[in-house]
Amino acid sequence: MQKPSIPQGTRDFGPAQVARRQHIFNVIRRTFEQFGYAPLETPTLENLSVLTGKYGDEGDQLLFKVLNSGNFLQNERRGVITPNVTAEDLDAGPKVVLPKIAEKGLRYDLTVPFARYVAMNRGTLTFPFRRYQMQPVWRADRPQRGRYREFYQCDADVVGTDSLLCEAEIVLMMAQVLNGLGLHDFTIKINHRGVLRNIFQALGGAGNENDLFVAIDKLDKIGREGVSKELLEKGFAASVIDTLFELLGVEGDYAEKLQRLLAGFATAGVESDHDRGYRGLAELADVHDLLVASGFRQFERLEFDPALARGLSYYTGCIFEVKINNVAMGSVSGGGRYDNLTGAFGLPGVSGVGFSFGVDRLYDCLESLDLFTETAETPTRCLLTHFDKESGLAALPLLAQLRAANIPSELYPDASKLQKQFKYADAKGIPLVLILGPEELAAGVVKIKILKTGEEKVLPIGEVVSALTV
Amino acid sequence: MQKPSIPQGTRDFGPAQVARRQHIFNVIRRTFEQFGYAPLETPTLENLSVLTGKYGDEGDQLLFKVLNSGNFLQNERRGVITPNVTAEDLDAGPKVVLPKIAEKGLRYDLTVPFARYVAMNRGTLTFPFRRYQMQPVWRADRPQRGRYREFYQCDADVVGTDSLLCEAEIVLMMAQVLNGLGLHDFTIKINHRGVLRNIFQALGGAGNENDLFVAIDKLDKIGREGVSKELLEKGFAASVIDTLFELLGVEGDYAEKLQRLLAGFATAGVESDHDRGYRGLAELADVHDLLVASGFRQFERLEFDPALARGLSYYTGCIFEVKINNVAMGSVSGGGRYDNLTGAFGLPGVSGVGFSFGVDRLYDCLESLDLFTETAETPTRCLLTHFDKESGLAALPLLAQLRAANIPSELYPDASKLQKQFKYADAKGIPLVLILGPEELAAGVVKIKILKTGEEKVLPIGEVVSALTV
Structure with a gap:
């Protein structure tokens, strides 16, 4: 006989947890589908x-x-x-x-399988191709709070177009999902790899571009001092680092920051790379305009942050990252535009943009903010009591009617003591107990007890279903 | 550059396939939940x-x-x-x-993880515990038509009660799911391990019980002759084999077969093992009565088959198996009662009963019977055309309204040729194209084209959403 266990970093999800997770998936899926993203599933094994x-x-x-x-x-x-x-x-x-x-x-993320799928099916897919994918991924990481070895990602990507409408829609979808989950206090950070490149150019081409981005990416964790130290060690001059923080630290709203960076780049003699000046700044301005035209109303939640770097990933255009304010938790969503996702699989030059939600982090945020309403351990709404064989049989037609009316219901399977049956309903969070004892049967009625309030009412058997479906 | 591929026996599911599979999952999930089964998810890695x-x-x-x-x-x-x-x-x-x-x-089925979960959480679970689980499993089987290395199972089990109501509800759920999928021509076979034991006893204890069950299990594949040959080789006498086929071959409806087997067992001198004679026959009679009381109306689809054996599994009571008639396909569902599922994990004596649907087989049945209606490669209902930057921007408020009304919609992301945009809608199966050109914008109207019929109508912009939501 063995004492059973599950592997480190994995979890069982009991009924209440699955119901809560399902709620998160539903909000995300509904949003992705409203925006025309179609579902894709790839194998666990690659x-x-x-x-x-x-x-x-x-x-x-x-x-x-x-x-x-x-x-x-x-x-x-x-x-x-x-x-x-x-x-x-x-x-x-x-x-x-x-x-x-x-x-x-085992699948490590949803992006590489998506690129593999697009490359394999290039001949039959119609572009632009919008897909979403909500599947688990596995990483042999050291497990710790909020980091699991099996966890879900929810990605939406569109490939085959460089329209900035897609970037604007990512902001709309991020906001819609968070609002839909009741997480109203969030910040969507946006930046553009072109802005980071322009900043690098404004530093006069000092040091190495990747060193700069890696250092900036750590600003949140190690602060200005730490970043400065790292850059000095990498050979950047102190004056250059000052210029860097001036540019990264521009103040104002979205439009003002764009203006100030534009001035900063011009002052530093950065050459324009776009018919409207600097590509990064011009595209960020366009995304803003598209959001205004789309009726987006939460600009106070959208922050242009020139210091957002998103690591050393394959992004080439706009980049995004979302945090829930006042919760000690990393980003719950992120993404960006890439120019060559499918290149490794023999299909170069397919531009696309995508983003991802971390369901486990959203779950933890909702839990720590006490925003889950669902706590029942069962979908059952009505428990029918079971007195004896005869009354058990007599309850079956009502049970069938309740289910046919899509009211999840159970007859307690054994003729146990009534107290035990009530305890069962209570432990499972079943809201209604329908009592059909010999007396009720003789009178053709059902006694309905609302467990939360203790309230009771008696109804003719034939009126129960309609009373509960109103 | 590599030519990408996926492992043997695994599959990508594109948008239309995911939508169809989702339809199957939804019908199963709704049924399980109506019957009070609660969702459980266990890790992929065990x-x-x-x-x-x-x-x-x-x-x-x-x-x-x-x-x-x-x-x-x-x-x-x-x-x-x-x-x-x-x-x-x-x-x-x-x-x-x-x-x-x-x-x-990797998870090999859903039953062992369920038993492991019940044993691990025995202290906090309320029994009877009804759970359903819909997750993929993996088997390093040789891939062939209809057999994959990654496939979904959908299981529902209840443990902690020996009430036969649970067996009756399995028949109700099987029928409800198949009817819900439009698979009306099915056969639910039912038998009882006690009946098989009684048949073995009626043979006078000849040979080995397991040899008998293994041979009977092959009746479908190798026929009466093959089974006879196998039993002769295993040391069963020819006269005993004749008795066996007499008992397995009893004719009549459900009740008549029960009666005839009862007589056969008595004639053969089999001792009763139940207060009502033979446990297997008595329980099968009870399940039938419970189905009648529940208003079950498809008894012509329920067949008591004394030759149903379900292999050498852990079943101890009723056993079930479902086939779709007139489709060359193995069983799409099966299950039974077990007395000691959690014994291997240190929790003996927990009786339970459960069953499973094979989603991939249901999918193949629905496909071969042409019962899928969903063929679109996208959830999108409306494609808004994109003429130029100005009309694109002007379309955004309508796009936002459509989505807010839960009508999945897209604005074609680029101002491409109209023909290309129509081709896109056609290839994706998008039913409606909403044309907002400079002329329409000037007039404050939208031209709506129904792609299937070619029908066109013109509506004021402000009336589009309400016209489409009616």
Whole structure:
């Protein structure tokens, strides 16, 4: 006999948790579909040839690899068996052994499988192709609070168009989902990789562009001092770093920041790269105009932050990140435009833009803000009591009617003590108990008890369903 | 550059397929919830200690095992590194190497994780516990038509009661789901392990009980002759085999078969094992009575089949299996009662009953019977055309109104040729194209084209949403 357990970093979701998670998925799905995004599902297992090298060295380490089935230590060809893994392979280490014993891995994100899907189906897809995908991903990360080894991502991407309408719609969808979940106090940060490039140019081409972006990305965590220190070590001059923080720290509203950066770039002699001056600033202005035209009303929640960098990812245009204010939690959503997502799979030059919600983080935010209303451990609305065999049988037609009226209902399966049946309803959070004892049956009535209030009413059997569906 | 592919036996589901699959899931979920079953989700990764030995030797072979993360060839303890896998281990084979390099596996079915969950949470669950679970499972089976390495199961089980009401409700749920999917021509086969035991006893205790059940289980595939041959080889006498086929072949409706088997068992001198004679027959009679009382009206679709065996599984009471008639496809649903599901996890004596739908088989049945109505590659109902920047901006308020009215809509993202925009709507299956050109804008109207019929009508902009929501 063993004491059962589940792997570190994984979770069971009981009925109340599934119902709450389902609520989050429904709000996201409804929003994605209202905006014309169509569902896609890709396999849990992907070939390691598809996954490896797409997430950096650290990502390759964190991929869950699946052992080849059958005898993974042997090769068989035309009945001749030879060793697959040798003692020399063991000495050479996991880099040599791994490709011999594992050719599949678990989905690590939804972006690479999407790119793989688009490349594989290029001939039959109609572009622009808008897809959403809500599936779990797996990472062999060290588990800690808010970080799991199996967790859901909800992505929406559109590929095959460079229209900035798509960027504006990402802001609209982010706001609609958060408002729909009751998370009204949020900040959507927006920036543009072009702005970051222009800032780099304004520094006079000092140091390395990637070093700069990596350092800026840490501003939230290590502050201005930490970033300065890192940049000095990387060979940036102190005066250049001052210019950097002047540009990153421009104040004002969305439009004012655009104006001030424009002036800053011009002063620093940055050459324009767009028919309207600087591409990043011009596109951010367009996104703003499109939001105004779309009737977006929460501009106080949209912040142009020139210091938003989104790491060393494949983004090339607008980038986004969302935080819930007054909750100690990382970003709950993020995304951006990329120019070459499918290039690694032989389909270059497909521009697209997408973003992702982290369901587990949204769940934790909703819980810490006490915004979940659903607590029942069952969908059941009515529990019919069971006195004895005869009254049990007599309850079955009413049970069938309730279910036919889409009112989830149960007859307590055994003729246990009434107290036990009430305790069951209470523990499960079933709101109504319908009492059909011999007396009620003789009188052709049902006694309905509302558990929360203790209120009771007696109704003729034939009126119960209509009373409950009103 | 690599040519991307997906692993054998796995599938991508594009938008139309996801929508169709979602339809099946919704019908099943609604039914489960109407009957008071609550959702549960368990992790994809389970410890191999939980999975191994639960599915027989073949099952252990078919489990997908996940390689331990980090350097799986080494052990590290207090900074001292020792080899984890040695050359001697390689010689000893995969049975020795496997436990050293893999401690997790992929979910193989939903029953074992459910039993593990119940045993782990015995202290906090309220019994009877009704749960449903709709999640994918993985098996390293040889892929072939209708058999995949990743596929969904939809299970509903109730544990902690031996009430036969649960068995009757399984028949009701099976019928409701199939009717709900439009699969009206089905057969629900029911039998009872007690009936099979009584049949074995009626043969005078000849041979081995398991041999008998295994042989009967193949009746569908190898016929009476094949089964006879197998039983003769296993040492059953020819006269005994004749008695067997007499009992398995009883004719008549549900009640008549019960009567005839009762007489047959009595003639053969089988001792009764129940206060009403034979437990299997008595319980099958009770299930029938409960169905009558519940208003079940499809008794012509319910067949008592004494030859139904359901393999060598853990079932101890009623067993079920469902086929769609006139479709070349195995069973789409099956289940039964078990007395000791959680025993392996240290919680003995929990009786329960459950059943499962195979979504992939239901999908294939619906497809081969041409019962899917949904074919669109997008949820979008309205495509708004895009002539130029100005008319694009002018379309945005209408777009926002349509979405707010829960009518999934898109503005074509670029000001492409109108023909291209119509082609896009056509390819995606978008039913309505809303034309907002400079002329329409000047007149304050929208031209609506119904793609299927070619019909056109012109409406004032302010009336579009209400016209489409009626």
